[in-house]
Amino acid sequence: MKKVLKIGLTIIVVILFVWGFLTLYVEMEGADRQSHFGDANAISKAFVVYDADPFYNLDEQVCESFAKGLTAKGWYVKVMTVPAARNLDTNQFNLYVFCANTYNWSPDWAITRFIKKHSNIYGKNVAAITLGAGSTKRSMGILENLIKEKGGNLIESETYWLWRPNDPSQSKESNVNVAKNMAEKYGEIVAEKIATSK
Numbered sequence: 001m002k003k004v005l006k007i008g009l010t011i012i013v014v015i016l017f018v019w020g021f022l023t024l025y026v027e028m029e030g031a032d033r034q035s036h037f038g039d040a041n042a043i044s045k046a047f048v049v050y051d052a053d054p055f056y057n058l059d060e061q062v063c064e065s066f067a068k069g070l071t072a073k074g075w076y077v078k079v080m081t082v083p084a085a086r087n088l089d090t091n092q093f094n095l096y097v098f099c100a101n102t103y104n105w106s107p108d109w110a111i112t113r114f115i116k117k118h119s120n121i122y123g124k125n126v127a128a129i130t131l132g133a134g135s136t137k138r139s140m141g142i143l144e145n146l147i148k149e150k151g152g153n154l155i156e157s158e159t160y161w162l163w164r165p166n167d168p169s170q171s172k173e174s175n176v177n178v179a180k181n182m183a184e185k186y187g188e189i190v191a192e193k194i195a196t197s198k
Helices: 002-027 058-071 109-118 137-147 177-198
Strands: 033-037 045-051 076-081 096-103 125-133 155-159
Touching: 033 109, 033 125, 045 058, 058 076, 058 096, 058 125, 058 137, 058 177, 096 137, 109 137, 109 155, 125 177, 137 155, 155 177
Parallel strands: 045 076, 045 096, 096 125, 125 155
Antiparallel strands: 033 076
16 A cells, blocks of 8 residues: 555656646747738837747747738737847837737746736737637636736737637638638737727
């Protein structure tokens, strides 16, 4: 009995150690990257920030697809990772978009720290994107509440998944491609919503 208990405790310790290591690894800030979409002289400008996932780049693909949706409506968009965006003057933008990966049922630390310390979104239009392998409801709620606590005007919030089908009616299509198409449409919807609210 003692041997079984010892083996069980050893397995638990190993699992917790691996879980902790992976959490620290995925929560580290990713690369310094940025891309630009649309005409820099456009009246409407948006800023999209995310923290690059070390295993998959669904975040980057979704953010760039969202940007393409905005540019289809005449916007200029900067898509940046947290390290690239940290020293950027964001007061020039009409829309702020925060894209958070979900780790341990919560939005990633880099995005939450960025919102808390480096963003001035009080009274500004904000859209949220929550990504995850499948379960993102809790993470989405935390991200939305943080934006509201900072005084942001949360106009839309969406979730996209890596493994769980984003659209069950397109189950034969690549789930990543479905997410990208949905994100592009989401960008158009957000642009239209802002245009009609002026």
